[in-house]
Amino acid sequence: MSQSTPSAIVVGAGVVGLCAAWSLARRGAAVTVVERGSVPEPRAASCDHHRMIRLSYADPGYCARMSEAYAAWEALWADLPGGGTRYYHARGVLTLSRGEGDWGDRARAAMDVAGQPYERLAPGEIAARFAHLEPSNVTYGFLSKGGCLMANHILTDLAERLRGQGATILEQSPVAAIDAEAGEVSLADGRRLSADVVVLAGGVGAQALAPDLLPDLWARRTVILYADPPEDLAEAWATAPAWTDLGGDGDLWGLPPVEGLPLKLGCGAFGIPNPDPEDRTMRAEEMQRMLDAYRGHFRGIERFRIRWGQANHFTCAPEDRFVLRRRARLWAVSADSGHGFKFGALSGEDVAAAALGEVSEAEAARRMAARPA
Template sequence: MRVIVVGAGIVGLSSAYALTKAGADVTVVERGAIPNPLAASTDYHRLIRFAYGDSGGYARRIHEAFEAWRSMWADLGGPQERYYADRGVLSASQEAGDWTDRTRANMDALGIEYERIDGVAALAERFPFLEVANVSYGLLSAGGALMANHILIDLVWWLRGQGAAVLEHSPVETVDAANGAVTLQDGRRVEGDAVLLAAGVETARLLPDMALPLTPHRTIIVYAEPPEHLRAAFANAPCWTHLGGSPALWGMPPIGSLPAKLGASHLGRRDPDMANRAIGHDEMELMRSQYRGRFRDADQFVLRWGQANYWVHAPDERFYLRQADRAFVVSADSGHGFKFGALTGRDVSDALMGDVAIDVVAERLAGLQAAA
């Protein structure tokens, strides 16, 4: 089976990995270099977490996601620290029924372990970088930072080592779903038995007839150095998601030589030029302002650099797998897809190789599979 994988983000590369392991003859076609700075997957790190609000289907799959990563990393050959920083993930609840409180209820229902830290004094002592005035309790659960760029780079080495073709700087212009082939912008045609379209924000444009309900969503991140007097507090600090209130804050503490990464949901302006990933001082300061009152001395953080990126938003934030003739389309993003990369690759390979019915795989990806 010759499979052409369009797009070398984490979904395309993980699928290429799993398909190669399953015996397929794989060609990866990427419009730019890998990692491509325009890919949603490209950054130093991405969160993996059990904390998942109401989305029990996704929380339930995290154990499996970890297992898929570990098995992939064993093949890639680097030490685990190259791919993963095991820091734990902290969330905070301000009131009953908020995101963190729903996460806790969900974890109870699913038997997922966590530590609950009650009261302002205990939280302030344990996490001295937090401003905890409005917080009722903290929820610390397993997870951490997947070192995204390392994973992408090592996947490409592994694929080439296995004899897969990886074509960089080769934008796909059209997908021929009937014949399982693609035409590149320079006129070349690449023939296969099946095409897997994993082109991130470009996916819907490449197969417009499928009317995929996917829209690009711009978001920003800022790398920032905590002030000297908080360095010790951050030394072994957990990653965070949803620290109470709005917008939802997420990010990473300093890891290795990297500064902290500050993120916040639904932040940033619209920009009609999607290739422009630079952000200005105004947006960096906008990010800082979200952390005032949540991180101690947020005004003393030194803002190092920031960037804009895009994820592909599906209306219900679920992942999609669809088929049209010999073309398969996968979108596993909505801002939370990296953590499932290795597992998504396995799922996609199961469907393409005919090992599992596509409807069953699509349900798994959508986080809708019934509990075992």
């Protein structure tokens, strides 16, 4: 690696690639980002109005790591033109439990292990404070830090900031191959680039470029539904928190209305592994199924008005952990498994620190996988 100004190529301009590029540039590297589409690219897992950030995790490792994740975002936002409010709406996150050992209960236990603060709520308090909910059969809930990360604002402003710092961002430039030993990246149009380090953050496209390093990843299709609540509940929704799991086996999560957007309904159980790469439309029956999944949880769900649905793909790794693997000059990263946006700034820091030799590969990989030291 050249001592004075190391050079780096980042393949993929999703949240992980752009944050890694920012962290590499901050450390003095000359950075080129190569993206097959645009920034933000609609096929990227990172592309949407918003993504949830939450402390509430059933895994104590990722739960504990959220403190560092917030600190990394704050450092990044301080360098962007919009200030924190353009990038984050702190609405809090509500988690409910319907019985011992369900996801909500395990998430509360993980908060205890990780030493993260939360407010425990009895069923009566939940009913009194959240008029948009139908909290039947709920044994307890808890409210913790979190809210909406404005994903597309973050991606757009981050790319602009990188350009302003002298980084090159090549859009509409699909990468065809990477030579890890030479640090060479071949584009589909025949151009070749080389650098001291290459970071592969290609999301669902990464495995094809480094099958030996990332043999165990797979894609998952998921759907989300944007909808408006009935008018008589609009006031209750205006201050409602985000939610991650409403108790039992529902795997329901979503975001309240912010910035004039409709609310966003998700359900982890609706994911489909190894989808057709072109299957990116949410079908009418999937929209209805989403609303049905919320019956008994949200008041007036039968009167919600569908605005639009989205289908997108993300990349899974074993145990839903993040992976960072190296061969020669190539660093392949997958910090996704459907929960990676919130860690984007922190993942970028970890990747950059490892790629520039500040921390060992093993240490960076351990941190990203949220495994104990």
